[in-house]
Amino acid sequence: MPDTITVKNLSKSFAGNDVLRDFSAEIPLSNAIVLRGASGIGKTTLFRLLLGLEQPDMGEICGMENKKASAVFQEDRLLPWARALENVALVSNEIRAKDALGRLGLGEHMHLLPKELSGGMKRRVAIARALAYGGDILFLDEPFTGLDDENKRVAARTLLEAGVPILVITHDDSEAELFGKYREIRVG
Amino acid sequence: MESKRKFLKTALIALIYLAVWEAVSLLVGKELLFPSPLVTLTRLFGLLTQAKSWLFAGLTLLRIMTGYLLGLIAGVLLAVLTTRSRFAEALLSPLRSIVKASPVTSFILLALLWLTSDLVPLFISFLMVVPMVWAATAEAIAQTDTRLVEMGRVFGLTRWQIVKKIYIPSVLPQFLAACTTALGFAWKSGVAAEIIALPKQSIGYQLYASKLRIETPDLFAWTLFIVALSILLERLLVTSMRRIRRDA
Numbered sequence: 001m002p003d004t005i006t007v008k009n010l011s012k013s014f015a016g017n018d019v020l021r022d023f024s025a026e027i028p029l030s031n032a033i034v035l036r037g038a039s040g041i042g043k044t045t046l047f048r049l050l051l052g053l054e055q056p057d058m059g060e061i062c063g064m065e066n067k068k069a070s071a072v073f074q075e076d077r078l079l080p081w082a083r084a085l086e087n088v089a090l091v092s093n094e095i096r097a098k099d100a101l102g103r104l105g106l107g108e109h110m111h112l113l114p115k116e117l118s119g120g121m122k123r124r125v126a127i128a129r130a131l132a133y134g135g136d137i138l139f140l141d142e143p144f145t146g147l148d149d150e151n152k153r154v155a156a157r158t159l160l161e162a163g164v165p166i167l168v169i170t171h172d173d174s175e176a177e178l179f180g181k182y183r184e185i186r187v188g
Numbered sequence: 189m190e191s192k193r194k195f196l197k198t199a200l201i202a203l204i205y206l207a208v209w210e211a212v213s214l215l216v217g218k219e220l221l222f223p224s225p226l227v228t229l230t231r232l233f234g235l236l237t238q239a240k241s242w243l244f245a246g247l248t249l250l251r252i253m254t255g256y257l258l259g260l261i262a263g264v265l266l267a268v269l270t271t272r273s274r275f276a277e278a279l280l281s282p283l284r285s286i287v288k289a290s291p292v293t294s295f296i297l298l299a300l301l302w303l304t305s306d307l308v309p310l311f312i313s314f315l316m317v318v319p320m321v322w323a324a325t326a327e328a329i330a331q332t333d334t335r336l337v338e339m340g341r342v343f344g345l346t347r348w349q350i351v352k353k354i355y356i357p358s359v360l361p362q363f364l365a366a367c368t369t370a371l372g373f374a375w376k377s378g379v380a381a382e383i384i385a386l387p388k389q390s391i392g393y394q395l396y397a398s399k400l401r402i403e404t405p406d407l408f409a410w411t412l413f414i415v416a417l418s419i420l421l422e423r424l425l426v427t428s429m430r431r432i433r434r435d436a
């Protein structure tokens with residue numbers, strides 16, 4: 001019986017606008033889970049609720065207690081004053097950071113500042129940070145934005161090698177397929 | 189080659205200023221009203237060779253820099269407090285507005301009633317620095333990217349790590365710029381406070397005494413001394429700040 005996250009009657013609104021309304025789901029923590037739904041339906045809000053960055057207006061989340069969550073946000077969220085290696089080592093240590101960056105093909109660019117990296121490289125640094133941190137579950141919000149096909153494949157393979165459940169938001173079927181056999185959960 | 193050109197350019201600008209100064213002095217024709225560069229520089233050299241001039245300068249520097257440093261600390265603490273608590277911001281921000289809007293001489297005269305003449309320049313420098321550093325630091329804290337702070341929280345950084353790795357580097361550029369501006373204000377207002385409060389061993393007292401004795405060359409020479417010290421201090425601060433920013 002796989003571990004699950006249970007979401008019960010979750011609602012969240014911002015400034016009177018319902019972003020997520022009475023959403024319930026059983027999210028099994030095995031392999032990859034792809035969250036689907038139209039744009040603006042509340043997938044990122046659900047992510048934020050699961051990560052504890054927002055509190056629900058109503059409803060509850062069970063199964064996230066005592067879990068170490070790692071994340072790739074919709075934006076790269078890199079420290080602009082820190083080099084790629086420092087950005088990754090910030091949440092782990094230098095050895096793990098170098099290893100993660102190397103596996104994502106950034107071995108030669110780890111001493112560059114974010115402003116010196118291309119969009120795709122910055123995305124890979126953000127993925128490397130999530131990998132180096134480790135954790136019991138990986139939350140990925142549009143993780144492959146700005147990556148070419150080859151780098152998408154390498155990133156997906158490296159993420160799967162971490163061997164932890166992956167919860168991913170993506171609009172792209174081909175990106176979802178990079179995670180192999182996945183389960184789909186519809187939001188909204 | 190570049191440094192030689194820069195030196196020649198600086199020397200040329202200095203010569204132009206000296207020529208204008210000399211011309212105005214000749215035009216006025218009275219050393220008592222407007223001394224020539226030669227008379228002033230001779231007097232300045234005389235001051236620089238006297239040990240007591242350096243003692244006065246040292247004590248003035250000590251008073252002003254103590255006020256300045258205390259002002260930096262208080263400014264940062266107030267910025268942290270008022271960005272964390274809306275009540276503290278509502279309670280304390282009128283004070284900041286009052287200090288910023290009031291003429292410095294009002295505070296000097298008030299401080300004279302409360303403090304000894306030695307402490308007045310220190311207090312005034314402190315008072316000029318606090319609102320400047322407070323406002324700049326508070327603004328920089330408020331502008332810190334909250335998405336980075338969220339990232340830190342998700343990745344389990346401690347509160348201190350978030351401050352050290354996210355807030356401090358984010359606030360540093362605006363804080364350092366405020367430090368440089370505040371130094372000039374602290375220096376000018378501190379010397380002004382000395383001229384009014386007249387602590388015996390101070391540059392301000394010497395300026396006042398020169399004016400009383402109508403020794404205009406002395407007044408010019410002390411003013412030049414103050415300007416030179418101010419430039420030196422600012423250079424030192426800018427160099428240290430470059431180092432801090434590089435190491436941060």
